[in-house]
Amino acid sequence: MVASADFEHSEGASGAEVRFSGRLTLARLGDVPTRLGELGPISTLDLSSIDRIDTVGAWIVTRTVNEHGAKVIGASDEARRLLDALASDKSEYRVHNDRRPAWLRMLDQIGTASRSIWHELLGIVDFFGAMIIALGIQIRARRRLRWNAIVTRFQTVGLDALPIIGLMSFLIGIVIAQQGAVQLRQFGLEVFTINLVGRASIRELGLLMTAIMVAGRSGSAFAAQIGTMKLTEEIDAMRTIGVSPMEAIVLPRVAAATITMPLLGFYASICAIMGGGAFVWVGLDMPPLTYIQRLREIIPMTDFWIMLIKAPVFGLLIGVTGCYEGMQVRQNAEEVGKRTTSAVVAAIFLVIVLDAMFAVFFSSIGWN
Known part of the structure; x- marks a missing residue:
């Protein structure tokens, strides 16, 4: 029987260390993305025990890397090719809160717009x-x-x-x-x-x-x-x-x-x-x-x-x-x-x- 995707985790010094198993494919992901999002900080993603990975699974891994700065280990050649193809994905789900004062953000926007207008005129x-x-x-x-x-x-x-x-x-x-x-x-x-x-x-x-x-x-x-x-x-x-x-x-x-x-x-x-x-x-x-x-x-x-x-x-x-x-x-x-x-x-x-x-x-x- 084909194994569904799953993972085990242990607490490390800088965050959770996650070890995947089974098939990281669209048909076999199940509730893995939801459970993964509930872990908190993640430091390591181990892919050495997975049977297969597709684009969706690679996207889940890439999103986790972008959100937590996690390190990927044990990736096969197939997994590495997919991860490299998705390396430019910055994940639309990640929100960066600008903590600068409102007046500073306003000045930054005015400066950016002014520079753009100046370049356009030139x-x-x-x-x-x-x-x-x-x-x-x-x-x-x-x-x-x-x-x-x-x-x-x-x-x-x-x-x-x-x-x-x-x-x-x-x-x-x-x-x-x-x-x-x-x-x-x-x-x-x-x-x-x-x-x-x-x-x-x-x-x-x-x-x-x-x-x-x-x-x-x-x-x-x-x-x-x-x-x-x-x-x-x-x-x-x-x-x-x-x-x-x-x-x-x-x-x-x-x-x-x-x-x-x-x-x-x-x-x-x-x-x-x-x-x-x-x-x-x-x-x-x-x-x-x-x-x-x-x-x-x-x-x-x-x-x-x-x-x-x-x-x-x-x-x-x-x-x-x-x-x-x-x-x-x-x-x-x-x-x-x-x-x-x-x-x-x-x-x-x-x-x-x-x-x-x-x-x-x-x-x-x-x-x-």
Whole structure:
């Protein structure tokens, strides 16, 4: 009859000394794991008397070693091979309690996050430099410019995004007008709702919301597409046949995002103004002609130039961030999802930071 797994133990100087017998297999383990967990500190695991061991039995031994720092003796060649294969297992059942003060743990987490962000920024800057070098090479050899790839990306980055950006901007214009009218009505200044909608849409919100939408839509697509190409070794195959991935994959996407962002920003601003105009017409009983005439009076050309200056910078940032994160995929399909999320978060964060810097700069030169 096949012997079930069992063990005997004796107390040693530094913990229990356990001697296994029978078969350490899934079918014959019985209550051995439970009894083993009740022993307390274990110093030695003797496998010299076991008849057979499988992966589950080896995992039980490995978990005990990790939990108690026990030493394994008497292992056969078969058992040693299984234990070596599971040597990297740190056991999810072991919980390490961090006994440091709460403020020290918080500082440690802040430092770790700050270091990660700094390394990410350095990587993006380095990637941007490599892209500039590739662009210089393409400019010197004009025949190498991939206009077809750039035009194809116009479709995905720009044209396909028009419905969602238009709807979002139209609704944002309505919200701005409604909230502004509620506050201004207290002072009898509902007419200045037009000022609020016009300047906010052209100068800030139209472009900013468009950049966030493009980051979530196109930036994530760039990261996912390039990450998948990395996993399927298409990038390596391109390098093998002498095609630069930077020139063939990255530059068309970044160029498309940079070129289409001003157009999308202007389109979003117009849609937001139309949404605000619809509310002003229906909610405040102001005719569209008055609304348009008022917009012409209160929106300076500097707001329009500010939008056109910021838009390509935002597009370039989104394209570079998405492509960079895609190029960082190394191991498995799960990392594609992580890098895609990182591309969206990093792009939105950097866009908002740059928008704040632009606001301070333009105010300092008198473009208020």
